[in-house]
Amino acid sequence: MNNIQTLTEANVDDIVSLSQFAFQYHLSEEEIQKKKEEMRRHTVWGWMEDGQLAAKVHLIPLSCYIHGKSFAMGGISGVATWPEFRRQGMVKHLLHHALQQMKQNGQTLSFLHPFAFAFYRKYGWEHVFTEQQYSIPLEKLKKQWGGEGYVRRIQSDISVLHRIYTEYAKTFNGMLERDERWWRQRVLKDQSQHIAIAYSGNGHPEGYIIYHVKEQVLTVKEMVYTNLNGHKLLLQFIxxxxxxxxxxxxxxxxxxxxxxxLDEPRFEQKLHPYFMARIVDVQSFLEEYPFQGDSNLIAAVEDDFFPENSGNYQLGKGDGRDEQVIECSIQVLTGMLLGYKRPSDYYQIGLLKGEEQAIKQLEMLIPRKQTYLMDFF
Structure with a gap:
């Protein structure tokens, strides 16, 4: 559409102004410069009205791990509209444009943090990541955890942190494949936070913690470990x-x-819906996806917002005989294949259709792995 333009450095002040207004924060001059540097990674599209920026969408080129494999992913961020231009379909058109570009880029997945889940469900994204939030009295952690080794605080060592993180990240679906710039600009940007490494008895790094302490509260930004020993050492450290x-x-x-x-497991525990995801290009995603074995299952997929995805797809390799069909939306397909919920879960509540035998076969076909995302964008 003629109203959609790729924004450049000449538009950065307008981009930052809209973000500050829409997301209700204020940046210092130093923070604005850091934000501008960070945005060099982004592609930003704006909806223009009479030469004025009315709405915008940011696309961040990222990658994530799905069953240990790296998948190109487009992160949607900074979606905002000035109030006088809202409810005119501008964001809808910008999101469709972004999906077209992601498909051309080979980004088969897209993640975003929603202001409202219902809003983005209309456009094919689905709730896929839930956080578990703990608030634990420190007295419950004061015990001998039995970890072998030691913990040492460090200034920063991205190479060590990255090795630990990558091993940990591959045990979940959806964790970002970080690069050095992401570490510096996103993870380690807060100079007030502390970093500590857990080492085994022979000095091998097995975990790390990034945290800060303020007003009698220790807030953990990241706690990452490669084995139970590393986990115990970090809990002892806390x-x-x-x-x-x-x-x-x-x-x-x-x-x-x-x-x-824990000896006493009663403490504040909350499940908090976090991020959404959607498959951008069904055919390409299925070709990369590591199904467990072969099947003669056909997925009849419906994608109302991005209809080029709608159609019938072979799940895994089959011989074309005795085919069985399951029917689902792009949202349900995303939730199943990323591992947020199992096929039987969607089937029980009527979001996945098919013969019971086909659902059982689908259960065997999709590997099990928990979804988790530590980052924010």
Whole structure:
């Protein structure tokens, strides 16, 4: 559409002004310069009205891990409209344009953080990531965890952090494949936070924690570990802050089992819907997806907003005989293949249709792995 333009550095001040207004924050001059530097990674499209920026969408080229494989992903961010231009379909057109560009870029997936889940469901994104939020009195962590090794605070060592993170990230579906610039601009940008590494008895790094302490609260930004020993060393380290903090706040994966390790598991635990995802290009995504074995299943997929995805697709390799058909929306297909919920879950509530035998076959075809996303954009 003629109203959609790719914005350039000449539009940066307008982009930042709209973001500050829409998301209700104020940046200092130094923060604005950092934001401008960060936006060099982005492609930003604007809807223009009489030469004025009315609405915008940012696309961030990223990659994520799905069953240990790297998939190109388009991160949608900074979606905003000035109030006088809202409810005129501008964002709808910008999102469709973004999907077209992502498909051309080979980005078979897209993630976003919604202001409202219902709004983005209309456009094919689906709830796929849920956070588990813990608030734990430190006295519950004051015990001998039995980890072998030690923890040391460091200034920063991206190479060590990255090795630990990457091994951990591949155990989930959806974690970002970070690069050095992402580490510097997004993860380690807060100079007030502390970093500590957990080492095994022979000095091998097995985990790290990024955190800060303020007003008697230890807030964990990231706690990452490659094995149970590393996890225990980090929990011991958190407990050692009992003289300066009363509780620890941390965010973990939805399937986290920390309550099983505590003598007293009664503490504040909340599940918080976090990010959404959608498959951008069904055919290309299915060709890359690591199905468990072969099948004669056909998925009849409906994608109302991006209808080039609508159609019938072979799931895994089949011989074309005795084909069975399952029917679902692009949202349900995304949720199943990323592992947020199992096919039987969607089937039980009527969002997945097919013969019971076909659903059982689909259950066997899709590997099991928890969705989790630590980053924000």
């Amino acid at each position: 407990g050692n802050h009992d003289s300066m903090a009363e509780k620890a706040n941390l965010i973990v994966s939805e399937d986290n089992h920390l309550p099983l390790l």
